[in-house]
Amino acid sequence: MNSIKTQMRKSRPLAALLASGATLAMAILAYASSSTQIEQLAPLATPRTMHTATVLADGNVLITGGRDAAGAVIADAEIFDSKTRTSKAIGSLLTARTGHTATLLKDGRVLVAGGMNATGTLASVEVFEPLAPASGFHALSEEMKASRTRHTATLLQDGKVLIAGGDLVGTAEIFDPATDTFSITLLNMAERRSGHTATRFSENLVLLAGGQSDSMEMFNAADQTFTLDHNG
Structure with a gap:
């Protein structure tokens, strides 16, 4: 089972969001405690695998890119709300990518770098600003x-x-x-x-x-x- 485990900073201690799997749209929440608990969640907004999942400063999770059920590289992005435990589409990356990284910076932005798609391996970089999610992703003037x-x-x-x-x-x-x-x-x-x-x-x-x-x-x-x- 392909999965991405992301430790949640808020909600319960040592909680992990597991997204993807055989159905590509499955999401479950696992709590590490004296008695392990696993909770089935609503599906992802977009079925995907080989994506990234980044915990934001507010405890929510940004999920980007990957491959869909047909194996095509996608640009879809969504945010998992740690309070409502649901995921909502927020638009798209500027460039479809998989095999990339998505890193939370100290200023709260997320740096999305590299990866690959049908055109080949990528040097392009884009950033996401959680404080203005409606504005989407922005390309940097300089590539890797x-x-x-x-x-x-x-x-x-x-x-x-x-x-x-x-x-x-x-x-x-x-x-x-x-x-x-x-x-x-x-x-x-x-x-x-x-x-x-x-x-x-x-x-x-x-x-x-x-x-x-x-x-x-x-x-x-x-x-x-x-x-x-x-x-x-």
Whole structure:
């Protein structure tokens, strides 16, 4: 069962929204407690798989893109309301995409980056402003330096975003939300990765693991370098 689990910040502690699955439109809410509870919810506004689900500052969840039941890449977006436990369509991405990332920034916006569709791998980026959902998604004037899909986008301590992997040669770049720009030059990763994980576990360190490899590497935000973990 393909699913996306998103921890809810409000409602009950350690609640997770599981969306997608065999029917593509199923949504359930699971509560982690002394006695596990699973609640069947109303269907998604748009059946989908391989989408993103991002918890917003108000506890609601932004769901974007993915593939429909026929396998076509879609641009549909919707918001799951954590209070009413229903999902409502809010319009469309500017570009249909799957295999993309959707990262909550410290200023409350959501950065939607990369992915792929029928035209190929994407370098385009768009942002969503939760305070003005009716205005939809807006394209940034600057694209990523490299086209990427199945990459990672990790929020750093200083509010910038590390976008890593998902390309052919194994590079990364930094997005600065203060200027809505990307680093001038690409950073070289220790290894090429796609479909990996990237986890920030301290102020400056991000662990990147797997992705067509059994290796791990560390990104140090202080000097913007990648180092293989030979103890992994």
